[in-house]
Amino acid sequence: MQNVDYIIVGDGYAALFFAHQLTKNKKSFVIFSEGKKNASQISAGIINPVVLKKFTTFWLAQEQLDFLRTSLNEIENYTGENYLINASIHRIFHDENEQKLWLKKSKTEELLPFLNEDFKHLEVVKNDFNTGMVEQSARLNVQGFFDDLLKYHEDNYQLIKEKFDYNKLNVSDSTYGNFKFKNIIFCEGMNVENNPYFSDIQVIPNKGHHIRVKLSQPISEDITIKKKHFLFPLKDNLYFYGGTYDREQMHENIDDSAVEQLKNGLLEFYQNSFDVKEIHFGFRPTVKDRRPILGRHPQHKNLYVFNGLGARGILNGCYFSKSLYDFIENNIDLPEEISLDRFNKKDA
Incomplete structure (x- = not known):
């Protein structure tokens, strides 16, 4: 025993x-x-203190970010690797109203540490109203x-x-x-x-799909781009794009509608050709x-x-x-x- x-x-x-x-x-x-x-x-491994639909934050966001960085440093002591990728999220604005809302929220006490006031224009992707950068955002090498x-x-x-x-x-x-x-x-x-x-x-299952794509014109910077979903580079010239949220289709198969949703979402801002190389899905345990x-x-x-x-x-x-x-x-x-x-x- x-x-x-x-x-x-x-x-x-x-x-x-x-x-x-x-x-x-x-x-x-x-x-x-x-x-x-x-x-x-x-x-996806996204580390993000901001709800990017409404530009709000959540309970204990700063404490969680700080604790994660400390913990990953401790884990590095025994694996020899740090899995934090300091690549910021850039949220593509849909219109001028979103820009104004971002600037207004960036001056509030709770969002001041997270919303950068300087907008950035990205190459390769369509971002007519520029992008806002989320401070302290990153990714995990999952x-x-x-x-x-x-x-x-x-x-x-x-x-x-x-x-x-x-x-x-x-x-x-x-x-x-x-x-x-x-x-x-x-x-x-x-x-x-x-x-x-x-x-x-x-717990309520929430089915999420993502696709891994090869872009005909790569994006030069290692950043995470967000419009409807997240796009960022992986190894071997592939990019991650996802993920969806679905509480209805609970079967253990790929949903074609979710894949179409992802393709269309990517086409909204990446208007060059791309090939879908892999499709993945999983069930997140969520709570009301x-x-x-x-x-x-x-x-x-x-x-x-x-x-x-x-x-x-x-x-x-x-x-x-x-x-x-x-x-x-x-x-x-x-x-x-x-x-x-x-x-x-x-x-x-």
């Missing part, structure tokens, strides 16, 4: 950022990874992050490459197969629907109030859930991993806004 402090079920942002908290604090753990590409692993961290945990005998089997879990004596554990953290994304302990948590769900099972006190990261998986996963760690190890209450208990209070 192998004793571990934690079992982590899942291998997305929630799982790996929580594993980082355990690594930092010298806790023993194993990660159960089914090895399938999940929503985190095909995500593939490098997951490849390197999963390999690091595998090399340290912390990665179990198999599907977690709930039937092997004996909650009363805290064992799973050959493991004796103190706590289990379920970071399963939409797979939580199959979890007999947390299947009733209120747009806050993650963290907490302890009401009966089984060493079972926890970390889910509902939505479209801000990187920022939410990184920042709230510490909240969950402090809740378990240091008895610090979870913020009510993210606690699993908030739904019980509403239902009461």
